[in-house]
Structure formats: C-alpha cells, structure tokens
Amino acid sequence: MRFWTAVGLSNWQATNLIFVMAQPSKKCLLQQDVHLKRDVTLLGGVSVIVGSMIGSGIFISPVGVLKNVGSVGASLVVWMVCGLVAVCGSLTYAELGTMIPKSGAEYPYLKEAFGPIPAFLFAWTSSLVIKPSAVAIIGLVFGEYLIHPFFPDCKPVPLLVIKLASACCITLVCFLNCYSLKIAARAQIVFTTAKLLALFVVIACGIFALTQGLTDNLESGFSGDVHWSTVGTAFYQGLWAYDGWNQLNYVTEELKNPSVNLPRAIMIGIPLVTIVYLLTNIAYLAGLSVTEMMISRAVAVTFGNKFLGAFAWFIPLGVAISTFGGANGYSITGPRIIFSAARHGHMPEILATVSYKRYTPVAAILFQTFIALLVLIPNDFDTLVNYFSFSMWIFHGGSALALLVLRRTQPDRHRPYKVPIFIPILVVLIALYLIIFPIASQPAWEYMYATLFILSGLLFYIPFVHLNLRFTFMKPFTTFVQQLFLVAPLSQYYDIKDT
Template sequence: SPVGVLSNVGMVGASLLIWVACGLIATCGSLTYAELGTMIPQSGAEYPYLKEAFGPIPAFLFAWTSSIVLKPSAVAIIGLVFGEYLIRPFFENCQDVPSDAVKLAAATCIAFVTCINCISVKVAERIQICFTIAKLTALLVIIGAGFYALSAGMTENLNNSFTGEVKWSTVGTSFYQGFWAYDGWNQLNYITEELKNPSVNLPRAIMIGIPLVMLVYVMTNIAYLAGLTMTEMMASRAVAVTFGVKLLGSMAWIIPLGVAISTFGSINGYIITGPRIIYTAARNGHMPEVLAMVHTKRLTPVPAVLFNTAIALAVLIPNDFDSLVNYFSFSMWMFHGGSALALLVLRWKQPERKRPYKVPIFIPVIVVLVALYLIIYPIVSQPAWEYLYATLFIASGILFYVPFIHYGINATCFINVIRPATVFLQKLLQVIQPGNYPK
C-alpha cells in the first residue's frame, strides 16, 4: 500500500496527506458504525443496518457480495502479502519470487487459521491479541529505524515532498490503496452479539484504535521515505524487506518475520469476522440453512468459516494484488456509504429510538460524500473493466433473490438435492441450528 498510494498520487507530501485523510475518514466511518452497532446490536455489520433501513434486497446484495467476493478477497490479498514476505528472504538475489511458492504459503496460512477458528473462538481471540502486539512491535522497529535515518541526514524525499505534480487522474485509486490498509475499522460490528457491553466497549475501542492506527501508519510511511530513495521504493514489491535490508543489516530478518506475523493476525481477524456475515444472512433465510449452524460442542460457525475459506483459496489463483485491492475497495465503499446513509434514514424514520451512542450528524454525511466520490471518481477519471465487473456481480444477486427468496420458489428437484446435502454436512461437521443444543 505505501507504494500503491505514492505511485498513484505522484507526490511524497500528497501521499502523506492521503494517509492522514484515509485515517480521518476511517475514524468517521467507525464512529458512524458505533452508533449503528449500539442501536442495532446484531452481528453482521452492514447486513442488519441495510435491512433495517432499506429492506431485505440491499441487505441480501451485501451478504451476496461480501460472502462471495469481499471477505474472501480480503483474506486472499493478505495471504498473498504473507506469502510474499515469508518467501522473499529465500530468494534474495531474485527480482521476482516464484508465484506458486507465494500462493502455497498463503494457502497454508489461511488453512491453518481456519482450523483454529473452527476449534475455538477463545483461542482465535488470544491469537489476535498476541499478534496485534507483535505487529505493533514490528512497526515500531521500522519507525525507530526511519527516525534514525532522519537523524543521520537522510531527508531528501521529505525536503522535496511537495515538488512535482499530483496525478489527479489516479488520486481515487491512491485512496483505494490507502483505505485498503485501514480496512478493519468496521470489523467489531461483525461480532456485536459476541462483545461484552457493546454500548460502552464498541465506541471505546474505535476511539482508541483508529487514531492509533493512523498515527502508526503515517510515521511508518515517513520512515520508509527517509530510509529509501524514490527509485528503491517504487521498484520494491516488498517495501518493508527492502527497507530492512538497507537499514537493519544483519537484523533485517526481523522485518519479513514481523510482516508475516502481522498478516497472520490480520487473516485471523478476517476469518473471525467474515463468516459472521454468512452466518447472520443464513439465519435470516438469505443463505443455505447449513451456513446458519454451529458446532454442537465448540459453538463455532464451522460451515460459514469453511465456506469463506474455500472461496478465499479460489481467489488466490489470479494472484493480482492491485486489481484485487481496487475491486475490493470499489465494492466495499458502496456498502459503507449505504450504511452511513442508513443511519441518516433511521434518524429520520425513528427519531425516538434508543441510541446508547449518538454520533454528530455531520460525520455520517462526510462518509456518504466520500463513498460517492470513491465510487464515481475512479470510474470517470480512469475507467477500468474491474469496476463494471464489480457492479454487474453485485446486481446479479437479484437474479437469485427474486425467485428463491422473494417468491420462495422451491423446485422439487432442488429440495431433493439440498436437503440430503444439508443432512450430510450436519453429520460430517457435527453442526446443528443454534437453540437446538443437546442438554
């Protein structure tokens, strides 16, 4: 993402401003979601908010897009970064790391994290805490090395930070790359039902977490710009490794290890939260029944976790990081904007509804306007097929919703196939509907 932001905006100072702007907007988005999450304390984030404000069709389209593309793509993208950084030290003298090795490492990581999440939510939770501490430590090492470089006089990039021209035609794409790094600001809302005292802890976590992330990200980018020349930075596929080799010498191995730890924790976070959308949608009849089931003993949503992982492994095959990020960001901001608009609609429709946390009205308005910009501007300024594909895929969900959910068409042959398959998966995975636990 540092290279993606810089290459698309074309100016060092402007790239740092984009990192700050992305952090501020992510904070606005997360505060908007804090009100929604405390007012509608259901897991699934955007799904229950869109359903409450606009009805079942937008909610279904979100569940459809998120389950099939967004969350699995996020896991796949982070998996590719994990593989790139884990494998690259073994190919120090090669410009390109073998893509098959990267994919294999990514697939192994995803499969391992999936097993953990199927076995125990508590274990996954502890791993998330430990790996968050580890990733912050790795980033602090980079920041420390960068500020050492600044003290040694390596200030060329920063002294000339506002020279040159901004690439206005691709500024929107640079925001996509920046927002990708901040993605996760809405993750707590996917597990609202599993939080302790969400009306207090959800806003508190957001107000502490997102500004801290913004501070760390801006300082990390300053460190990269201090330690590397523009040529070195723009030519690197693994910028942190290039930075570590140049500034840390024999201790450079810390960086790929730190990034691998960081991405492992991020994959774990997505696999904790992503399947909850599938689970919530299935519970409302918008997904196959088996995806709303949990393990009889461990109470984990095993079918939803495995479904999410299977698609993530399939998404690994193309191995195109930038296209995946742009596709993900374009689609996701449609639903972020829709959720912020849902808050405004609910303020108007249900003004007396209990709101344990209430955000100032200008904040969701900012999120809606930013979402409109991020959806429209990249298409106008730099048209690409991926935006059309994303729109068509989201709209294609209606082809499934209208006959099978709205009209409830259940062809006999379909039932004869799906029912035995559901029973088979129940026995294989040892799962049942929540509320039917054996005593």
C-alpha cells in the first residue's frame, strides 16, 4: 500500500489496484471505472413501480380512508384522486429524471435547483428514517400474514415469531439486491405478477358479490356525512398505498434507455395500479358491510374468510407475497439515495462504493438493511403512515418546485421529456395542502416530531459537510470495509501490462 501511495495513488486507488492485481483479469480499478450497470428493462421498470406501489397499503389502508372520510362514495373519490396525484407527481418526476439522469430521485433534483442543504436534509430524512422504516413496516406485515396460518388457534400470534419472519424477509431481499440488480429486478417481476393475481382474486369475488345483488354500500355511497376535518388524513392513508410512484427515479442510472423507458414505465404502471385499486375497493365495499370493514384489522383477510372458504389461506399468502415484493422494491430504490448522497460527500464515503464483481451498491444496501432491522418494532400503523406522508410530501413538493425553478434558470437544457407546466404547479399546490391542512385541521405530535427531525439534519450538515470535519479512524475503517466486501468507488479500468 505504501509503495502505491508513494507513486501518487490515493488510498482508495491503491486499494482498488491491490484488489484487481489479485484477479486473473490483470485489470486495475482506478478512480472512475466500477460502475452501475443498466440492467433494468422497461418491463423491469414497470415492475419496480407497480411492485413498490402495491405492498401492504391496499390490504390495510381502505379502512383508514373510510374512517377518516366517513362516506363510501367519498372514499372511492379519495382513491381516484390519489391515483391522479400519483400520475401528476410521476410525470413531473419523468421530466426531472430524463433531464437529470442520476440515481437518487429527489436528492439530485433538489441539489441541482436549490443547492446542497435541501438535498442533504432529504437524504438525511429518507436514509435514516423513511425508507428503512418503510421496509421494516412492510416486513412486519409480511411476517404477520406469513406466520398467521401456522398459528390458527393462537391469538395473538407470538410477536417474536413475527419479528423473526420479518427479519428473514428483510435479510433475504438485502441478499438479492447485493448479489445482482438483474436478479432482484426479475424477482420483482415475479412478485408483481403474483400480487396482481391475488388482487384479481379479490376483484373477481367482488364481481361475484355484485352479481348476487350485494350493492347496498355502493347504492347509498354518498348518504353519509363527509368528515371534512380529516379529509387530509384520509389522503395520507390513500397516498401511502400509492407510495412508490417515484421509485423508478431512484435507479435512473441503472435503467436502460431512461429518456424513453422512464416515461413509458410511468404511463403503464401508475394507471394500472389506479384501476386495480379502485376495483379492489369496490370489491371490498360489495362484499363487506361498512361495520365489517371498520372493525377489520386487515380488510383483505376478512374479505377472503367470507368468500373463499377453505381457500381463505390464499389471501394471507397473497399479502405475504405482495409485501415481500414491496420490501424488495424499497431495497432496490432506497439505497440509491444513500449512494447518491455519499457520492456527493453528504454521507460517509464508504457508502458510495460499488461491488466491482456485482456492480451493486453493497455498502448502501447493507446500511439501509441494518437500520431497518433496528427499527423492526411494532408501532401504530396510522401514526407511522401520517409521519411518512407528511415528511415525503415536503420533498415531493420541493422536487416539483425544483422543476419550475430549473425551467426558469436553465431554459435551454436538454429535456427528452417535457411535462405540461400546469402539472408541476398542481403538484406544488397539492403538496402544500397535504402539509398544511392536516396540521391545521387536526394537530398531532407526529407532525412536529417529523419537522424537528428533518431540521436536526443541520446539526450534522454544518460540522461534517460544510466544515468537512473528519474522524481519523474513518480512513482505516473505509479501507477495511472495502477489502471485506470487495467494493470500490466509481472508477475506470486501465490495463496492467505484463512485466
């Protein structure tokens, strides 16, 4: 190591050189060659969007939407409007993603338009809380529904068993994503197909219920009073189920032909999810009474027990498959935020490394998985959803505003896809509503906690990013982790001549 650094190579370059000299290829990794491979096809991109969106939400959130809005008809309107919001948001992100073809979604967009501080606060919030906690919540739902059939006479199911199953789910998707993005993307296609099949079974049962004349809920859909004070919270519940509409932007650098496939995947995936969600909610409302829905913890399971008889086990299995695919989707996309932030110096440099054999951001994936396992603690679902939605819509609105700013400051920049200007304006207005209205109509502590946590990122930004404070033990630690996991920074191959 000392010889190589003595001839002018940095520690990282010397480490990369030593790695590759030990390989028979006789190629050397210097700064700029290990890279992210474009392994995600159009079908893979659609599956990332659909697979990330259809997770645990559609099996749980319908009850939350109905409770908060108070009317069957209004709840269906909320689901439809949430789909339109997802379309508008994703079209806005399509322009940003094709104009700034970098992984990390909101991070590079905020950095380009507003500078490093908003981008860092997004990376701080998303990497440490939102994405890992979302993986943990989805993992818990997976564990509960996978284990439940094995304990039919045990209520409640032992919490430790659920946690172990959840940890296995999270660890397995971590392994898949570390091993190969191509395999993870193919697995996402399989799980997306399986979860759509489960929802189609629910929809088919709903159609059967309608043919049997079970239309009371739908006929009297708008007879109840709409709870206007909690409509914003109802949107939080619905948008949680739609969360994932921007997930493909996190892997833009690994998407084949992103200027074409990113908009296409969005226009295929999100309308498909919206139609499936509306039909699923209609099926729930046809097959169950409002009272049955209100007291149900998992409306899909209650629905399955009523209509599938001996085959009711299919629904818990379908939910487990769906949530596994959702966790896999977040494990594909979430680490790319960490990777992108570390590449710009906003996180430890080891998190910006890539496996030089697998071409995956192993360190970032392991980091997110570690936090997800730490927060694998049951909590109130509604509170967590409200917290996530509030936090994320701050940054969704900021990204739409970034597009408007870049339209003004960089009007001549190449834009392979250009969204009509009224759409990002609408997204900004929707974000303002979703941030302000729930707080004004029904103040809750989680909104204050979310705001304080976001701002607390400044306590780390100032010393470690702005002042560039570094701990001396980080360099040997970085070298050790590189050698342990065979990872290196983005670099460029140079041939080594035989001596």
